[in-house]
Amino acid sequence: MIISQEQVFGQVYDLCVVGSGPGGLMVAMEYARLNPDQKVLLVEYGELGGTGKNGLDDGIINHNPTNHHDPYECTNKGFGGTSATWGGRCVLYDPVDFIDRPSLNGGCTWDPSLFEECRPYVDAAAAYFECGRGGFDLRDIKEARVGPIAQGFSSDEVTDSALERWSMPTRFGVRYRDDLAKSKNIHLLTGWEARDFGEVSDAQIIESLDFRSLDGGRNMTVRARDFVVAAGTQETTRLLLRNPRVFVRRGGVPTALGCYYQGHLSGKIASVQFHGDPRQTDYDFGRDSDGCYYRRRFQFDPEFLVREDLLNTAIWLDNPLYHDPSHGSGAMSAMYLAMVTPVLGKRLAPPAIAHSITKGRVNRLPRHVWNVLKGLPGSLWIPASIFFRRYCLKRKLPGIFLYNRKNRYALHFHAEQIPHFENRMVLAPDGETLEIHYHLTDRDVESVIRLHEVLDQSLQKNGCGELRYWFSREELPEAIRAMSRDGIHQSGTTRIADEPEKGVVDRNLRVWGTRNLHLCSSSAFPTSGQANPTFMLGVFALRLARHLSERHETS
Ligand SMILES: Cc1cc2nc3c(=O)[nH]c(=O)nc-3n(C[C@H](O)[C@H](O)[C@H](O)COP(=O)(O)OP(=O)(O)OC[C@H]3O[C@@H](n4cnc5c(N)ncnc54)[C@H](O)[C@@H]3O)c2cc1C
Numbered sequence: 001m002i003i004s005q006e007q008v009f010g011q012v013y014d015l016c017v018v019g020s021g022p023g024g025l026m027v028a029m030e031y032a033r034l035n036p037d038q039k040v041l042l043v044e045y046g047e048l049g050g051t052g053k054n055g056l057d058d059g060i061i062n063h064n065p066t067n068h069h070d071p072y073e074c075t076n077k078g079f080g081g082t083s084a085t086w087g088g089r090c091v092l093y094d095p096v097d098f099i100d101r102p103s104l105n106g107g108c109t110w111d112p113s114l115f116e117e118c119r120p121y122v123d124a125a126a127a128y129f130e131c132g133r134g135g136f137d138l139r140d141i142k143e144a145r146v147g148p149i150a151q152g153f154s155s156d157e158v159t160d161s162a163l164e165r166w167s168m169p170t171r172f173g174v175r176y177r178d179d180l181a182k183s184k185n186i187h188l189l190t191g192w193e194a195r196d197f198g199e200v201s202d203a204q205i206i207e208s209l210d211f212r213s214l215d216g217g218r219n220m221t222v223r224a225r226d227f228v229v230a231a232g233t234q235e236t237t238r239l240l241l242r243n244p245r246v247f248v249r250r251g252g253v254p255t256a257l258g259c260y261y262q263g264h265l266s267g268k269i270a271s272v273q274f275h276g277d278p279r280q281t282d283y284d285f286g287r288d289s290d291g292c293y294y295r296r297r298f299q300f301d302p303e304f305l306v307r308e309d310l311l312n313t314a315i316w317l318d319n320p321l322y323h324d325p326s327h328g329s330g331a332m333s334a335m336y337l338a339m340v341t342p343v344l345g346k347r348l349a350p351p352a353i354a355h356s357i358t359k360g361r362v363n364r365l366p367r368h369v370w371n372v373l374k375g376l377p378g379s380l381w382i383p384a385s386i387f388f389r390r391y392c393l394k395r396k397l398p399g400i401f402l403y404n405r406k407n408r409y410a411l412h413f414h415a416e417q418i419p420h421f422e423n424r425m426v427l428a429p430d431g432e433t434l435e436i437h438y439h440l441t442d443r444d445v446e447s448v449i450r451l452h453e454v455l456d457q458s459l460q461k462n463g464c465g466e467l468r469y470w471f472s473r474e475e476l477p478e479a480i481r482a483m484s485r486d487g488i489h490q491s492g493t494t495r496i497a498d499e500p501e502k503g504v505v506d507r508n509l510r511v512w513g514t515r516n517l518h519l520c521s522s523s524a525f526p527t528s529g530q531a532n533p534t535f536m537l538g539v540f541a542l543r544l545a546r547h548l549s550e551r552h553e554t555s
Helices: 022-034 112-129 172-182 232-242 244-250 302-308 330-340 344-348 351-358 365-374 378-392 442-461 476-483 534-554
Strands: 012-018 040-044 060-062 158-166 186-190 192-197 208-213 219-229 265-274 293-300 313-318 408-415 424-427 434-437 465-469 517-519
Touching: 012 022, 022 040, 022 112, 022 172, 022 186, 022 219, 022 534, 040 192, 040 219, 112 534, 158 313, 158 442, 172 186, 192 219, 192 232, 219 232, 219 534, 232 424, 232 434, 265 442, 265 476, 293 302, 293 442, 313 442, 330 344, 330 351, 330 365, 330 378, 344 351, 365 378, 408 442, 442 465, 442 476
Parallel strands: 012 040, 012 219, 040 186, 060 434, 219 517
Antiparallel strands: 158 293, 192 208, 208 219, 265 408, 265 465, 293 313, 313 408, 424 434
């Protein structure tokens, strides 16, 4: 039920969850489902319909605008959190992400047994995300046509059956608002910012958390038996940095807090020219029996990655660069022109997604117009049909991939980053502003290049195809550094570790030095893998809800 501040007064909740993004909503809803006799308070900073300009985003300094999006492009504040604009790509972490490799410099502070403990929650998480019934490999989908991704392809170090699945995309605030409004044991309060934790007792228990109203004019203390902070990576980290007293029973603030910040390297440095029949290239989305979209990608054999000490990376078939009219496609030029049109472009996609298409360039417009005219009527009806499937249907077409008669596709990489101590979120001297330091290391960049070479060799060996680079070998590192921009997939700053000296939370997401404070955020993931983080966050949220319930039963 949606409540007001007055209704919180005098209550002691069984569970208080801070933040209503996918992480917070899933842990609150699952806990309430498992414990119908208990009271859950879900407190959200933003408002029910979303919050525009706000103090949290204004209080962030991004020191690397080349490789990190501006704060307002990275998260949303409001009921449902950043799911208000997320793309909906659901990817499971891989077992290799839990295996230490030399180049991670001891940064892999979780282990493969934790991945196995998470597996039982995958199907239930998929139901919340509305992305089909589990299965992140083509062979898991009974109705799929299981053949090679392109004629002549054969798996070796490179595989072609791993899948990404697609959510509606589910906007958690919109999708679950009625459920919360009707819920008897979840109380939802919006417009309040979590600020200060109460003292940690000798028994390592925190009894209260203070909130401040959005306008800054009122304060409120919430009492609860358990607290879960699910405020997104940035704000979960900032809240802990602002509250060193939380760590008093641990012996001080963890060295890892705020450090090892990771995202993904992402971009395009090459095309693939397949040599076989273009009609046999599996470039597009498939749909499973639930109607959910999925798409296959190139990945790399885990044993090979460990042996060669390379970073986990996915590479998928993509369209050529939209902004470069030499692609000759009228449909692509029409979509590019729509994206760079002021007002219209902003309505079609959130800034981070729009940037991935336009690259921020307004480029050779007359050539684009010529492409559109030359390609009529397809230049207009293809975008129109895409527009209908992408904006007018409940389950939206997640992206646009166009058939290429010449069997040539751009390759898009999405790569793991090394957990690097210097990549970090720190508080400025005012104790409020969050400064973000984020850079790519040489090792990150070299791994991307090396894995493109591995893919090229594999394709050539089988006579399946070859890579055509867009840059000379010498230009590649700089090109990758210039094109790669993240900040929307945030992880690493409150990492899991089995020893308090190495991390911030234990494997059950409990903050070291406390017994009743847990985090539910991808900030707890020590490695970033190739996967977008939100699906795995959902898996952890369900596992946390179960863990808290079982703890309650035994206490
Ligand atoms: C444009 C874009 C596209 C994306 N696409 C994908 C994708 O395709 N696949 C994918 O896996 N991920 C994607 N992401 C990332 C994804 O949105 C996040 O991983 C996900 O939303 C994180 O969920 P969360 O619950 O941890 O945090 P959030 O969704 O950010 O929610 C946190 C909530 O906590 C609230 N809050 C913050 N501080 C406080 C406080 N002090 N007190 C009270 N409340 C507070 C915030 O207002 C917010 O509502 C995308 C992100 C962006 C920006």
